[in-house]
Amino acid sequence: MAYKIMLVAAEASGDVLAANLASVLKSRLGDDVSFVGVGGPRMAELxxxxxxxxSELSILGIVEGIRAYSLVKQRVADTAALxxxxxxxxVILVDSWGFTIRTARAIRKVLPQAALIKYxxxxxxxxxxxxAKVLAKAVDHLLALYPMDAPWFERAGLPTTVVGSSALHIDMSNADGDLFRKQQGIAPDAPLLLVMPGSRPKEIERMTPVYEQTARNLKAEIPDLQVAVVAAGTVAADVTGRVASWPFRAxxxxxxDKYAAMKAANVVLATSGTVSTEIAVAGTPMVIAxxxxxxxxxxxxxxxxxxxxxxLNLAADEEVVREFIQFDATAEKITPEVLRLLTDKQAARAQARRQTEVLEIMGRGGPNPSELAADAVLKVLKNRKA
Structure with missing residues (x-):
């Protein structure tokens, strides 16, 4: 039986999840599956x-949401028309709560026979x-990342399959930290701070100045400190332009090369998100803001x-990783913690070890999430056809 599947991803992380799921479904069904959808470069490759x-839907906060309301409304209509x-x-709606819940309702109105799956x-x-109740009324099935998700949605009457987080299954076997240092001209024993400012335009706007000042403070304490900055695909030009004006080389x-950079770094300073799990998989201590x-x-x-x-902290129910949120997200407050991890090797090793332990709590080593997600999607489709 042939299927047509629509994937809707409004952010870079969702684009990756959708592309991975599509790849597994294609490998299983071959010519018996086709795809359409809304997404980014990873989906475009397929x-x-x-x-x-x-990228115009990368919206953070209530104020930005209000300002972008007309645009979001138009893009919801465009997606429903597709x-x-x-x-x-x-239709598989990936992450991005504000956009996808509106899209689910709009598609339900114009195409009630389609199965709606939230990923x-x-x-x-x-x-x-x-x-939870809002989502239960809007879609037919949920693909959840963590076991703690399921009870909340199932109580609301939404069938839920826990598939796990793909970040726990990233293969870093080819990520070579030593080679990264060599290619960048960084000495093997030089202290290296990796900065990961985010993948949304507003994250870059708000966090990059904080990280620049933090790096300045740290270089005043550690003159030979090397700094590397990840420029995520969707905001690469913005990050590159900002970093070019820094008064020191970054x-x-x-x-x-971001996974190799994670392994090469002594400490990572990152904007909160899925990336924190990836850094833990790389085995590098981190600070989050x-x-x-x-x-x-x-x-x-x-x-x-x-x-x-x-x-990581939520799973451990303790602050394994220091996080500096909102009014605490200042260079003055962040600097001492990063400095501690850069200069106290025992503390850095202890944190990295604890991060690894928490990954096991989160389900590291389990089945591949994309495979489990594909199983669930096919089950929903078969039940729907029956």
Whole structure:
């Protein structure tokens, strides 16, 4: 039986998840599956051409959401129109809560016969638990990343399959830290700080100045400190332009070399996100920071019930990784913690070891998430056809 599947991803991380899932489905079904959708470069590599550039949907905070409302509304309509024209058997909506929940409702209206599957649910155990019921009314099935997700959505009546986080299964066997240092002209024993400012334009705008000042402070303490900065694909030009004005040399790192850079670094300073799990897989101690606009933060803070932002800390129920959020995300506060990890090798090793232990709690070593997600999608499709 042949299937047409629509994948909708509005951010870089979702683009990767969608592309991985599509690759597994294609390997299993061959010519019996075709794809359409909305996504980024990874999906485009598979021939899934997006009707618009998803980078314009990288929105953070309530204020940005209000400003972008008209654009989001138009892109939801564009996505629903694509679904109506292509008439897929299933629509898989990946992450990006605000955009995908609106898209799910719009597609349900124009194409009620399609199975709607959400891949990555909102973190209702951290804030706004009512979103579980909202999602249950909008889609037919959820592919969740963590075991703690399932009970919340199942109680709301939404069938849920826990597939795990793909970040736990990244293959870093070919990531060579020593080779990275050699290629960048960094001595094997030179202290190296890797900065990962994020993949959204607003993250770069807010966090890069903080990281620049932090690096300045650290170089005043450690003159031979080397600094490398990852320029993620969607914001590479912006990051490159900003780093070019720094008063010291920073080695720019592309997406292809980021895992090698993680392994080469003594410490990573990163903007909160899935990347924290990847850094832990690389075995490198890290410090996490994050902030949105102050108005949005003040509105959202009373709704947040979780003690931590970083998934490693949430899984461990302790601050394994120091995180500096919002008003604490300043160079003055971040510098001492990064300096401690750069200069106290015993503390750095202890944190890296604890990060690795938490990965086991999160499900490292289990089945491949894309394979489990493909199993669940095919089961939904077969049940739908029956």
């Amino acid at each position: 021939g899934i051409e997006s009707p618009f550039n998803i 679904a109506l024209r292509e008439k897929p058997d299933a 990555v649910g909102p973190q209702v155990w951290a804030s706004r638990p009512g979103r 080695h720019l790192v592309g997406e292809a 994050y902030k949105i606009d102050n108005f949005s933060y003040r509105l959202m803070k009373p709704l947040v019930t979780a003690k931590f932002f970083t998934m």
